[in-house]
Amino acid sequence: MKIHEYQAKELMKKYGIPVPEGRVVHSVESAVEAVGPLIESTGNRVVVLKSQIHAGGRGKGRFKEHPDLGGVSVVLNGLEGGIPAVERRVRQLAEMMLGSTLVTVQTGAQGKIVNKLYLEQGIDIDRELYLSVVLDRAQGRNIVMASTEGGTEIEEVAARNPEKILRATIDPAIGMAHFQAHALAYNLGLKEMAYKNAKRFMLSLAAAAERLDTDLVEINPLVVTKEGEVLALDGKMSFDNNALYRHKDIQAMRDMTEEDPAEIEASEYGLSFIKLEGSIGCLVNGAGLAMSTMDIIKHVGGEPANFLDVGGGATAENVTAAFKIITQDPNVKGIFINIFGGIMRCDTIASGVVAAVREVGLEVPLVVRLEGTNVELGKQIIEDSGLNVINAGNMKDGARKIVELSA
Amino acid sequence: MSILVDNSTRVIVQGIGGTGKFHTDKAIAYGTQVVAAVHPTRGGEAEHFEGKTDSSGLPDAPQNYSVRVPIFPTVKEAVAKTEANASVIYVPAPFAADAILESADAGVELIVAITEGIPIMDMVKVKRYLEGKSTRLIGPNCPGVITPHQCKIGIMPGYIHQGGRIGVVSRSGTLTYEAVYQLTQNGLGQTTAVGIGGDPVNGTDFVDVLELFEQDPDTDGVILIGEIGGTAEEEAASWIEKNMTKPVAAFIAGATAPPGKRMGHAGAIISGGQGTATDKISALRHAGVVVAPTPTDMGEAMLEALRVAGR
Numbered sequence: 001m002k003i004h005e006y007q008a009k010e011l012m013k014k015y016g017i018p019v020p021e022g023r024v025v026h027s028v029e030s031a032v033e034a035v036g037p038l039i040e041s042t043g044n045r046v047v048v049l050k051s052q053i054h055a056g057g058r059g060k061g062r063f064k065e066h067p068d069l070g071g072v073s074v075v076l077n078g079l080e081g082g083i084p085a086v087e088r089r090v091r092q093l094a095e096m097m098l099g100s101t102l103v104t105v106q107t108g109a110q111g112k113i114v115n116k117l118y119l120e121q122g123i124d125i126d127r128e129l130y131l132s133v134v135l136d137r138a139q140g141r142n143i144v145m146a147s148t149e150g151g152t153e154i155e156e157v158a159a160r161n162p163e164k165i166l167r168a169t170i171d172p173a174i175g176m177a178h179f180q181a182h183a184l185a186y187n188l189g190l191k192e193m194a195y196k197n198a199k200r201f202m203l204s205l206a207a208a209a210e211r212l213d214t215d216l217v218e219i220n221p222l223v224v225t226k227e228g229e230v231l232a233l234d235g236k237m238s239f240d241n242n243a244l245y246r247h248k249d250i251q252a253m254r255d256m257t258e259e260d261p262a263e264i265e266a267s268e269y270g271l272s273f274i275k276l277e278g279s280i281g282c283l284v285n286g287a288g289l290a291m292s293t294m295d296i297i298k299h300v301g302g303e304p305a306n307f308l309d310v311g312g313g314a315t316a317e318n319v320t321a322a323f324k325i326i327t328q329d330p331n332v333k334g335i336f337i338n339i340f341g342g343i344m345r346c347d348t349i350a351s352g353v354v355a356a357v358r359e360v361g362l363e364v365p366l367v368v369r370l371e372g373t374n375v376e377l378g379k380q381i382i383e384d385s386g387l388n389v390i391n392a393g394n395m396k397d398g399a400r401k402i403v404e405l406s407a
Numbered sequence: 408m409s410i411l412v413d414n415s416t417r418v419i420v421q422g423i424g425g426t427g428k429f430h431t432d433k434a435i436a437y438g439t440q441v442v443a444a445v446h447p448t449r450g451g452e453a454e455h456f457e458g459k460t461d462s463s464g465l466p467d468a469p470q471n472y473s474v475r476v477p478i479f480p481t482v483k484e485a486v487a488k489t490e491a492n493a494s495v496i497y498v499p500a501p502f503a504a505d506a507i508l509e510s511a512d513a514g515v516e517l518i519v520a521i522t523e524g525i526p527i528m529d530m531v532k533v534k535r536y537l538e539g540k541s542t543r544l545i546g547p548n549c550p551g552v553i554t555p556h557q558c559k560i561g562i563m564p565g566y567i568h569q570g571g572r573i574g575v576v577s578r579s580g581t582l583t584y585e586a587v588y589q590l591t592q593n594g595l596g597q598t599t600a601v602g603i604g605g606d607p608v609n610g611t612d613f614v615d616v617l618e619l620f621e622q623d624p625d626t627d628g629v630i631l632i633g634e635i636g637g638t639a640e641e642e643a644a645s646w647i648e649k650n651m652t653k654p655v656a657a658f659i660a661g662a663t664a665p666p667g668k669r670m671g672h673a674g675a676i677i678s679g680g681q682g683t684a685t686d687k688i689s690a691l692r693h694a695g696v697v698v699a700p701t702p703t704d705m706g707e708a709m710l711e712a713l714r715v716a717g718r
Contacts, residue, residue, distance in 0.1 A: 137637040243526035287671025288579020292660040396703040
């Protein structure tokens with residue numbers, strides 16, 4: 001699960017990790033009202049207005065409606081004009097940003113609508129660094145990654161200057177050790193206050209990552225001020241969905257407006273669904289089989305409209321729900337149901353499909369490939385239904401048939 | 408011969424409620440020796456299983472079975488009383504990591520964790536705990552392990568399996584069934600099929616299982632089924648190139664998966680350009696593995712790999 005920057009910073013604050021002061025706002029008026037108190041509290045007349053969406057690259061991103069405007073704006077007007085000048089500029093910016101569509105490298109061409117802004121104090125930056133805590137799957141442990149190349153995508157650093165990425169593996173029985181934080185801070189070239197603060201920052205961040213069951217915590221940039229302060233200028237956090245049951249506070253941070261409505265509906269039925277751009281709807285049991293069903297459709301010249309795994313314990317009701325979700329997509333020109341019944345019986349799937357077709361109708365070709373437990377019974381149910389369903393002998397045969405029929 | 412499990416394997420069930428009970432019944436019907444169950448509040452009780460024997464399981468078994476499985480309060484006691492050497496875990500995700508630790512602490516040699524949805528941090532700690540111990544963990548989030556006609560631990564349908572000479576190792580449940588079914592159809596059959604699971608942190612990886620199949624005199628070749636995410640397939644490829652004398656066929660799922668999206672399995676995600684199907688396929692091909700273009704061709708790819716190796 002992903003959260004917004006302002007939420008990540010709230011969490012960091014709780015764990016003693018220094019972040020700039022800021023306020024989240026949902027309207028132009030509240031953005032303007034937040035200016036005075038923020039400036040009075042920090043004593044800094046420079047503020048930054050940041051779009052809050054679940055995607056990176058906001059600074060370089062541009063609004064569809066305002067092609068010259070980036071997703072993050074630094075407001076310098078206060079240096080000359082004081083608080084009223086800041087308020088005027090914040091009003092102007094907020095009016096343009098709120099409700100507009102921000103397109104970044106991570107949003108795709110359709111972009112994301114900005115519903116929230118984060119008004120934050122300006123920071124006098126001396127150095128920009130990079131810091132993250134992420135699972136290293138090969139080791140089965142979290143690692144802390146640090147780099148002097150702050151502000152740049154870490155994948156880019158890894159490709160161009162891999163030697164500039166420092167790593168420390170966290171032993172889960174111990175947590176990040178002081179010597180590890182020392183080595184990273186020292187090798188980042190930090191001295192005196194900055195060195196001390198960076199060490200403390202890293203130890204707190206590593207501990208927070210473990211306690212919060214994060215999937216990823218990325219601070220890019222991590223900034224050092226002339227005074228030796230170390231702060232998270234940006235903060236990205238995502239969480240292990242499997243661990244959310246033990247973090248009610250994080251569950252409450254979920255922003256449904258950032259998710260695809262069909263994906264939300266599917267998750268309510270215990271279905272794993274991901275919307276894609278193609279025209280062949282897929283209904284499959286098992287994640288591996290569902291992925292390779294998409295692959296085989298592409299292999300025979302089609303494009304999959306979705307990934308859908310009904311899971312091992314699906315009922316006829318789940319299958320009906322899955323079928324409805326697929327048929328809601330106007331791009332779908334054909335449906336391929338591919339089931340290898342193990343625990344899930346083919347007759348269950350067949351009953352679900354028949355019920356769904358009766359309920360929502362069938363306006364596109366439907367190819368069904370059933371194999372495994374109770375396969376004959378399943379085929380019989382479909383045959384007896386009198387519905388216009390095409391049987392397939394195996395996966396490849398099924399994929400070919402549906403691609404031909406929907407062409 | 409086979410790997411990991413055979414007709415001498417004695418199994419404890421952890422999590423004998425709903426799902427666990429259903430699959431325990433199927434395992435017993437197949438002929439698996441389920442010798443005990445563990446439940447924190449039901450020690451001293453027992454579960455009875457009876458029904459018609461699965462004819463695809465143990466050869467020459469009576470037509471019907473009736474088995475009483477005693478329940479113990481702890482794994483340690485169950486092991487002491489029954490000499491069990493394996494356990495299977497159906498415990499719900501929030502408690503599953505603890506169940507693994509308990510079995511490992513009791514010295515169980517083989518733990519098969521079926522449970523899906525265990526928090527990653529729990530598995531990170533479990534993996535650390537298992538370091539230096541002789542216990543082997545399979546899974547979690549896997550279909551289990553089966554040696555046809557001898558022992559079935561997990562949720563796979565028994566009847567699609569046929570004893571033979573090919574080892575199967577896979578990150579995906581249903582794709583394992585596809586491969587097994589094709590091997591049964593083309594007559595090659597299986598020595599043992601191992602699901603290592605779809606989670607990012609698991610107990611046993613491809614290399615561990617390949618090593619076992621390489622040493623097993625009855626295994627002539629191996630099918631490896633991978634998917635996007637992580638680098639386990641690349642590590643397997645490099646191990647195969649250096650150490651494997653037996654032919655290997657493979658299939659990798661997820662060539663069309665969009666980056667940054669978790670494709671059903673917690674571990675199936677392309678992140679930061681890493682873990683793509685293309686990288687995995689080219690690493691495996693480079694190591695001389697025959698990679699099937701589609702899952703329908705897995706059996707054929709194995710035949711091809713055997714032909715190339717002159718077997």
